[in-house]
Amino acid sequence: LTATxxxxxxxxxxLYSRVCPTPYVAYAVIYCKADCGIMVTASHxxxxxxxxxxxGSNGSQVxxxxxxxxHVAKSIEENLVPLITSWDASVVEKSPLRKDPYNDILKHYNEDLKKLCYFREQNSKSSVTFTYTAMHGVGYPYVLEACKVFGVKEPVPVVEQIMPDPEFPTVRYPNPEEGEGALSLAIDTANANNSSVILANDPDADRLAIAEKLEGLKILES
Known part of the structure; x- marks a missing residue:
């Protein structure tokens, strides 16, 4: 509807042809030299x-x-009733004004990500096993891409939370920064797989919580 x-x-x-993480929107604004970017998401x-x-055009949230x-807030208040034409999303698929940036952004985002990798050889030799939860969001395939870039072995996924699901059926509040309450399934998965580190994204994958098993569970936020 937004594209319409x-x-x-x-x-x-x-307009992306598939679900993607919020950082891909901010990155695409700069890469495509767009005037703005929009992400529709419940986030966490x-x-x-x-x-x-x-x-905005600089990739930062307005x-x-x-x-x-x-200005955005004022425009919303002045346009509370959508135009009738805004509901006909069929115009998007047939319009020459619509382009899909997915393949370009996937390629160039990870090429730029690679520039931040300084210890790929050490990463490939690491014995650390990571557990990953997407918290019913979009992050999993993009985390796998990032693991390839950094030479890290694939994480053990929290199967119950790995696929996008807007109902968030296994968590009341899908914010990994909430700690053990939100990470209970990830903790169970980590314990079952002798994994000492949990990586957890929120559903639109622009937040990351890291939990390390020491004597207890230490939550590190990023």
């Missing part, structure tokens, strides 16, 4: 609270850029 609004206004749109909030993240944030 832009295309009806004759604004070119880069309860399923009832879907959200709308907007990024919620922290003044006065752009105020």
């Amino acid at each position: 609004v832009f295309i009806n206004a004759e604004v070119p749109v880069y 909030n309860p399923k009832e609270d879907n959200g709308y993240k907007v990024y 919620s922290i850029i003044s006065p752009v944030d105020k």
